[in-house]
Amino acid sequence: MKWTSTIENFKTYLTLEKSLSKNSVDAYINDITKLTTFFKEKNMEVAPEEVILQHLKDFVAWINDAGTSPRTQARVISGIKAFFKYLLLEEIIEKNPTALLEAPKIGRKLPDTLTVDEIDILVKAVDMNKAEGQRNRAILETLYSCGLRVSELIDLRVSNLHFRMGFIKIHGKGNKERLIPIGKKAKKEIKLYLKSYRVKLNIDKDSEDILFLNRRGRKLSRVMIFTIIKNLSKKVGLKKNVSPHTFRHSFASHLVEGGADLRAVQEMLGHESILTTEIYTHLDREYLKETIKNFHPRSKD
Template sequence: MNWVESKKGYESFLRLEKSLSQNSISAYINDINKLISFLEGKFKELPPDMVKLQHLREFVEWMNQKGVSPRTQARTISGIKSFYKYLLMEGVIENDPTTLLESPKIGRKLPDILSDQEINDLINAIDLSKPEGQRNKAMIETLYSCGLRVSELVNLKLSNLHFDQEFIKIEGKGDKERLVPISKQAIEDINKYLIGYRKRLKVDKDSENILFLNRRGKQLSRVMIFTIIKNLAQKINLKKNISPHTFRHSFASQLIDGGADLRAVQEMLGHESILTTEIYTHLDKDYLKDTVNRHHPRS
């Protein structure tokens, strides 16, 4: 089996059996393409079933020399391991060459979060005199109010808004659905956007059920959301490096800090494992120091 055929089969496996989103599938295929690029440059026409552990170790060393971060290396190795598990399952190979392939050790990085005041400053920086101003305000309020992924925001459907019950239905990773509460402020801003901006658009037929649209009446891209947020951060001279995901981190962290149940936060975020949610249980440094000072006998 050559690389083209094996990649095609693997892609179908990820889509049909794993039910992954197109973004996730693309990320896995990109991992395989990195390996192929390396192998073609060094070993010439080496098919996937002939790759050995030594080839893979040389690939990891090549990534090191290229200055690829340990986190990115770990992500790429994980994708390659998944690919070879698929080949083993399909009977293409008899032995998995990735079994003894080690990933670099990476520390657990706590996500950057925004304070409520910083989020208010970003929202107040939106120019509501522009046609898209109310749309941008509604999007940020929804990101922060519901803890959405950027892909979930751009794919949010009108038919999944249940404002009478103050819930929205989210279609998350792997087409898994979940119900998430939405704040009264976000509901108010979405309704203003619907009346003042969206209602006046000539909506593309493929985007009729999509909530947030661009000026051409089409679905917004993920890149556009990143751009809007980066521009607002520059406008208020915010020194933190933020993205749409920062609002999701802030949502989760502030719930946990406020005493919210970890399982409830896991459900709202759509995390498959509670271990992913536990990263938000980090505590304030001053609180840690204060705890030691008050309770440790040596303090």
């Protein structure tokens, strides 16, 4: 089979059968494209069904020599493995060449988190003299109160705000729905935004049910959310690497630090596996170590 048609079929499979987002599908296709680029550069005419383990080991050595970080290598290998699992599923190949392919060992990187005080500082730093000030404040409170991914935030709909029940409904990865409790502070800021800013906009027809809008009445972009947070972080002089995801990490770690059940946190974050959520138990252990170091009499200098 030819690479072009096989990759196109794989893309359709990821989109329709696996219900992955465009960003996720593009990432997988980009990984496979790296493999085809490798074959072209080496002047090797190898069809997808002709790939063997040695080809893949040589490919990994090639991306390593190009200076690709271990973390990125691991991600690329994961994408390659998914592709050949698909070929096996479709009976295009009889043996999976990636079965014995090893990814580089990488340490589990703990994400940056914010303290409650740092979150309050960022929220208070929003310029309320600007028309979009209330919207930006509501965005920050929603990210922290509900632990949303940035894609979930920009897709959040007015019709999915169930304030009387104290929940919002989210369409997460794989278009899976979940209900997340929303706190009083976030509810208050969203209601103020709806009354003071959104109601005055000339809303685009395609964005009528989208909660957070730009001044042209259209859905906000991911880049816009990153920009809002980066600018606020710079304004208050935070040294941490702050992004929308930092609020999600802070939401989860603060729950775990407070004694929340890990399964409940998994449900609210929309993690498919409890193993993904367990990273916050590591954060909690660091918090406990710091607590001992700072407050136990035998730990003080």
